[in-house]
Amino acid sequence: MIKVTDLKKTYPGKVPVHALKGVSFEIPSGQFVAIMGPSGSGKSTLLHQLALLDKPTSGQILLDGIDISGLSQGKATDFRLRYLGYVFQEYALIPELNAIENAFLPLMLLGMNRKEFIRVSTELMGRVGLVDRLHHLISELSGGEQQRVAIARALVNKSKILFADEPCANLDTENKGIVLRLLRKLCNDLGQTILMVTHEPEQREFADRVLWFRDGRLVKEEYIGKDVQEDAIHNGYRTDVSSSEK
Amino acid sequence: MWNDLQAALFLFYKYVTRGNKGTSVLTVLVATLAFLQINLISGIFSGALGLIYDQTKNNYVGNIVVQPGKDQWGNKEEYIKQVTELKRKINAIPGIIGCSSRYTIGSVIEYHPDKTGKDIRTVSWPVKSIDPEDEKRISGLHNNMLAGQYLDESDRDQIVMGREISGGYGASLEVQSLKGINIGDEVTIFYHNGTTRKYTLKGIYATAFPLADMNAFVTQKEMESVLGMRDRASEIIIRTDDAYPEAYYIQELRKAGVELPDIRPWQDFIGLVLGLAQTFDIIKRIVLFIGLVVAGVTIFIVIFIATISRKKQIGIMKAIGMKEGIIVASYIMLSLFYAVVGIGIGLAVLEFVATPYFIAHPLDFPVGKTSLLIVRGEVATSIICMLAVSIIAGFIPSWRVSRENIIKAIWG
Ligand SMILES: Nc1ncnc2c1ncn2[C@@H]1O[C@H](COP(=O)(O)OP(=O)(O)O)[C@@H](O)[C@H]1O
Ligand SMILES: [Mg+2]
Numbered sequence: 001m002i003k004v005t006d007l008k009k010t011y012p013g014k015v016p017v018h019a020l021k022g023v024s025f026e027i028p029s030g031q032f033v034a035i036m037g038p039s040g041s042g043k044s045t046l047l048h049q050l051a052l053l054d055k056p057t058s059g060q061i062l063l064d065g066i067d068i069s070g071l072s073q074g075k076a077t078d079f080r081l082r083y084l085g086y087v088f089q090e091y092a093l094i095p096e097l098n099a100i101e102n103a104f105l106p107l108m109l110l111g112m113n114r115k116e117f118i119r120v121s122t123e124l125m126g127r128v129g130l131v132d133r134l135h136h137l138i139s140e141l142s143g144g145e146q147q148r149v150a151i152a153r154a155l156v157n158k159s160k161i162l163f164a165d166e167p168c169a170n171l172d173t174e175n176k177g178i179v180l181r182l183l184r185k186l187c188n189d190l191g192q193t194i195l196m197v198t199h200e201p202e203q204r205e206f207a208d209r210v211l212w213f214r215d216g217r218l219v220k221e222e223y224i225g226k227d228v229q230e231d232a233i234h235n236g237y238r239t240d241v242s243s244s245e246k
Numbered sequence: 247m248w249n250d251l252q253a254a255l256f257l258f259y260k261y262v263t264r265g266n267k268g269t270s271v272l273t274v275l276v277a278t279l280a281f282l283q284i285n286l287i288s289g290i291f292s293g294a295l296g297l298i299y300d301q302t303k304n305n306y307v308g309n310i311v312v313q314p315g316k317d318q319w320g321n322k323e324e325y326i327k328q329v330t331e332l333k334r335k336i337n338a339i340p341g342i343i344g345c346s347s348r349y350t351i352g353s354v355i356e357y358h359p360d361k362t363g364k365d366i367r368t369v370s371w372p373v374k375s376i377d378p379e380d381e382k383r384i385s386g387l388h389n390n391m392l393a394g395q396y397l398d399e400s401d402r403d404q405i406v407m408g409r410e411i412s413g414g415y416g417a418s419l420e421v422q423s424l425k426g427i428n429i430g431d432e433v434t435i436f437y438h439n440g441t442t443r444k445y446t447l448k449g450i451y452a453t454a455f456p457l458a459d460m461n462a463f464v465t466q467k468e469m470e471s472v473l474g475m476r477d478r479a480s481e482i483i484i485r486t487d488d489a490y491p492e493a494y495y496i497q498e499l500r501k502a503g504v505e506l507p508d509i510r511p512w513q514d515f516i517g518l519v520l521g522l523a524q525t526f527d528i529i530k531r532i533v534l535f536i537g538l539v540v541a542g543v544t545i546f547i548v549i550f551i552a553t554i555s556r557k558k559q560i561g562i563m564k565a566i567g568m569k570e571g572i573i574v575a576s577y578i579m580l581s582l583f584y585a586v587v588g589i590g591i592g593l594a595v596l597e598f599v600a601t602p603y604f605i606a607h608p609l610d611f612p613v614g615k616t617s618l619l620i621v622r623g624e625v626a627t628s629i630i631c632m633l634a635v636s637i638i639a640g641f642i643p644s645w646r647v648s649r650e651n652i653i654k655a656i657w658g
Contacts, residue, residue, distance in 0.1 A: 048653060051565075053565055053652045053653055054652070054653050074569075077564065077567055077568075077569055078567065079567075080565065080566065080567040081566065081567020081568070082567070084567075085566075086565055086566065088562065088565075088656070092562050094260075094559060094562075094563065095264075095559075096257075096260040096261055096264040096265055097260055097264075101260070105253075105566070105568075106566055106567060108249070108252070108253050108256060109249065109250075109253050109567060109568055109569075109572070110249070111248075111249035137264070153566065154566075157567075
């Protein structure tokens with residue numbers, strides 16, 4: 001569970017930028033939340049604060065009851081490793097490692113033994129549909145495949161929360177569909193809490209709930225109806241015949 | 247901690263096996279060259295110095311020189327006394343190969359190249375005496391005859407000269423020289439004690455050490471008759487097996503009862519050469535420094551470029567929960583790897599290429615031919631320094647980049 005209270009973030013500088021101007025919301029576990037809003041509205045900033053990549057100027061963030069704003073840098077690193085997963089927009093994999101090595105890296109950092117982390121990461125690679133790509137180098141994978149490896153890496157430590165900042169921005173239609181359906185499925189099957197930033201309105205239909213941002217404020221909340229979600233899962237970002245008929 | 251090390255090792259291993267091979271090869275090559283230039287130059291200098299030292303010991307003053315000490319009133323004695331007894335004590339010490347006593351007396355050597363008496367060449371120089379058999383055990387004199395023969399025990403009217411005294415035969419200094427005397431020619435020696443004797447030149451010798459070639463020798467028997475004394479000596483030259491430093495043998499000599507005379511190691515007689523050795527040491531240190539800077543800067547640049555160009559990736563690794571220490575450690579391992587492989591190849595080249603090459607093609611020094619003298623301690627020092635430098639060269643850039651704020655590192 002995520003509880004955010006009056007969260008503010010100001011980037012200092014000659015002209016300080018008030019990227020978040022007091023944001024409050026709660027997200028229960030197992031919810032897939034889309035964060036929408038125009039460019040510059042503070043979506044990424046919000047994600048950075050929640051994922052402990054940056055320190056908020058004021059306000060409180062509770063993750064499962066833990067006040068994360070008080071964590072030291074070392075504790076924050078450990079917290080990210082143990083409880084959080086983050087999917088970046090692009091180029092977020094380590095090119096010297098192959099697909100499975102990228103995926104199991106967090107488990108290695110956690111000190112899991114080799115046999116066990118190979119087993120766990122292979123299973124997850126199966127879940128993201130890449131069992132036949134385990135030993136491919138990153139440069140040999142398509143953008144969509146890379147993003148799925150990144151999702152596997154983000155979830156391999158059984159993350160409590162998966163953050164994804166525009167994970168589909170650089171993907172073609174087909175791969176967008178694959179990744180969004182995968183995220184939806186992970187939420188359904190594993191009860192994975194997901195916070196995904198996007199600026200394409202169609203993508204929000206895969207989520208349970210949408211938080212709309214504008215100018216550093218949460219301006220609107222929206223719940224996606226089951227029928228809309230079902231329709232998105234079946235027809236969204238289809239490049240085959242069935243979607244063109246629609 | 248162990249996890250962290252394992253993760254760092256894993257990353258390092260992947261950098262090497264999946265990273266740019268060309269960069270690795272070139273970096274290792276620079277490390278190898280730096281290591282080689284340090285140790286080749288060191289080895290050549292050590293070889294040259296070793297040669298000079300060997301020449302000094304073989305042909306000049308042995309390992310240890312015993313000279314007359316002070317008498318009971320504190321005056322310097324002219325001769326060492328009871329030499330036979332002293333030599334017996336010296337020879338009884340384990341590790342001492344032999345000793346040879348010599349008389350030295352000032353003299354003027356006169357040579358008439360023709361019978362007309364117009365061309366008279368003189369040299370003012372001390373003449374020394376040797377026991378030819380004893381001398382064989384402590385110096386290379388008998389092996390260094392350029393012309394004629396070495397002295398026999400029973401010779402009385404025969405003399406042997408170094409080429410710097412005789413002149414000719416490629417002598418280089420000729421400060422005090424007869425300017426070309428031939429074997430069989432006669433010289434007259436006016437000893438400072440008033441005795442005058444005639445000698446036939448029996449042999450001319452040359453070492454690679456000009457100072458050692460500025461000597462004229464007669465036999466001990468002859469000299470004792472000139473001086474009218476027995477069982478004394480101006481100096482005793484001692485050779486050891488070189489197993490211990492001279493100081494150790496000097497201590498043993500004292501213990502064995504060689505009390506009165508003055509005992510000094512060979513180093514005391516070659517101040518000039520030791521000055522040269524100090525100069526060599528300074529040059530060696532400069533070369534070591536330059537080599538370390540070259541290797542260090544190269545590795546630094548390679549790691550610097552690697553980390554700067556992976557800035558975003560390093561930010562991402564931190565974002566997924568990797569400690570900075572792991573990232574830094576992986577790059578230190580990488581730079582250590584460059585150094586270790588470079589050193590390894592360098593050692594192999596030194597051992598299997600350079601050393602055999604210089605043995606086959608020795609360098610020609612004024613004091614003789616020398617190959618490399620690889621001093622283990624110096625090689626070890628260069629290895630330790632290179633490893634230390636490579637750790638620093640790996641640490642600084644990776645630490646600077648990995649310390650950077652995650653947001654800045656990833657999104658610029
Ligand atoms: N590191 C930063 N330093 C200064 N200003 C920043 C920084 N990151 C973002 N901003 C500013 O904060 C505002 C919100 O940015 P961001 O959260 O990236 O928006 P979004 O992701 O919704 O496009 C923008 O005006 C942006 O220019
Ligand atoms: Mg953004």
